[in-house]
Amino acid sequence: MLTRRAVLCAGGAGIVTSLAGCGEATDMTSYEKAVRRLREPLPGHAGLADCVRYATLAASGHNTQPWRFALGVRTVEILPDVARRTPVVDPDDHHLWASLGCAAENFLIAARAVSLHGDVRVDTEDERRLILALERGPAGTDDLFEAVPRRQCTRSDYDGRPVAAADLKSMEEAARVDGVRIVYLLDKPRIATALDHVVAGNTAQMEDPAFVEELKHWLRFNEGSALETRDGLYSASSGNPTLPDWLASMLFPLVFRTSSENDKYARQIRSSSGIAVFVSAKDDREHWVKAGRAYQRFALKATALGIAQAFVNQPVEVAALRSGFAQWLGLEAGERPDLVVRFGHAPPLPMSLRRPVDAVVI
Numbered sequence: 324m325l326t327r328r329a330v331l332c333a334g335g336a337g338i339v340t341s342l343a344g345c346g347e348a349t350d351m352t353s354y355e356k357a358v359r360r361l362r363e364p365l366p367g368h369a370g371l372a373d374c375v376r377y378a379t380l381a382a383s384g385h386n387t388q389p390w391r392f393a394l395g396v397r398t399v400e401i402l403p404d405v406a407r408r409t410p411v412v413d414p415d416d417h418h419l420w421a422s423l424g425c426a427a428e429n430f431l432i433a434a435r436a437v438s439l440h441g442d443v444r445v446d447t448e449d450e451r452r453l454i455l456a457l458e459r460g461p462a463g464t465d466d467l468f469e470a471v472p473r474r475q476c477t478r479s480d481y482d483g484r485p486v487a488a489a490d491l492k493s494m495e496e497a498a499r500v501d502g503v504r505i506v507y508l509l510d511k512p513r514i515a516t517a518l519d520h521v522v523a524g525n526t527a528q529m530e531d532p533a534f535v536e537e538l539k540h541w542l543r544f545n546e547g548s549a550l551e552t553r554d555g556l557y558s559a560s561s562g563n564p565t566l567p568d569w570l571a572s573m574l575f576p577l578v579f580r581t582s583s584e585n586d587k588y589a590r591q592i593r594s595s596s597g598i599a600v601f602v603s604a605k606d607d608r609e610h611w612v613k614a615g616r617a618y619q620r621f622a623l624k625a626t627a628l629g630i631a632q633a634f635v636n637q638p639v640e641v642a643a644l645r646s647g648f649a650q651w652l653g654l655e656a657g658e659r660p661d662l663v664v665r666f667g668h669a670p671p672l673p674m675s676l677r678r679p680v681d682a683v684v685i
């Protein structure tokens with residue numbers, strides 16, 4: 324296994340060189356500069372550390388970034404960072420493993436650009452890590468690769484325009500992962516019923532003080548807080564105003580109410596073109612990882628096509644509601660609805676941050 328320092332030196336040189344060349348606009352805030360540096364394109368002579376940086380640009384529940392990377396010569400392991408679990412919203416660690424799947428997919432897409440091809444398997448011995456076995460091959464990039472630094476969950480109202488059938492097909496094809504399928508909800512009555520499930524789930528979560536407390540722990544109300552931890556949910560990235568921490572603590576209980584949150588989800592879903600539900604054939608860690616990989620590929624393809632997307636996972640997060648949702652979708656016995664994603668058209672919101680590579684390589 325390479326040491327962490329050796330890998331960072333090799334990969335870091337590329338980042339420093341490319342930054343020196345690009346120059347930074349002086350009127351950018353520290354937050355914007357950090358985003359720009361984090362989301363630099365891979366340098367020409369990228370190393371594994373650069374692939375890790377691309378991997379960390381993946382989605383993760385509450386932006387917890389619950390991953391650690393062990394870099395070897397021909398294998399890379401992605402391990403869960405259990406200190407970053409969210410036991411209230413995700414008691415079975417489903418989202419944690421799906422998030423590792425998202426990161427693994429980004430890693431493989433970046434690795435291909437530097438002539439390393441591989442696949443992901445969940446360690447079947449103790450099921451506590453993902454193993455990416457890499458082999459040399461021709462360098463390859465595609466529109467998914469180009470989209471990695473630009474993908475985001477756009478948590479705003481969309482403009483109501485439909486997504487073309489050809490684009491839906493491309494997104495579904497890009498997301499093809501064995502053992503996972505997409506159920507599209509496209510007509511108004513189906514979308515309206517899905518909204519009922521989201522509202523039921525959201526109501527249950529908002530009325531659970533432990534859920535609200537856990538969520539609050541991951542909220543970052545201003546640039547300073549977001550920059551300090553480089554994780555969590557930054558207000559502006561969720562389309563909300565930024566506030567000093569003292570004011571946010573005062574206002575949060577007054578404005579974060581069940582009825583206003585439900586109204587927000589109603590607006591967001593009604594203004595979306597449709598909803599994609601990611602369904603896996605089996606309810607186990609291997610398939611949770613696969614669902615994450617499929618989502619990541621779907622979202623990258625959507626980004627490449629100029630289509631916005633964001634999760635509305637409440638119906639699959641609240642365990643008591645999940646089976647009713649599965650039944651309404653008409654799923655087969657044993658299938659699990661993993662992730663619920665709305666999509667449509669909207670301008671991007673400010674991008675979110677990630678922790679630096681040296682904080683996640685072990």
Ligand SMILES: Cc1cc2nc3c(=O)[nH]c(=O)nc-3n(C[C@H](O)[C@H](O)[C@H](O)COP(=O)(O)O)c2cc1C
Pocket residue numbers: 380381382383384385386417418419421422425474475476477478555556633634635636637675
């Ligand atoms: C498994 C998983 C579950 C998620 N659940 C939700 C959710 O229910 N609601 C939501 O708004 N975002 C959800 N997210 C999105 C994350 O909050 C988002 O990826 C993170 O804040 C980083 O932002 P970005 O994806 O825009 O880079 C989820 C992401 C993952 C991978």
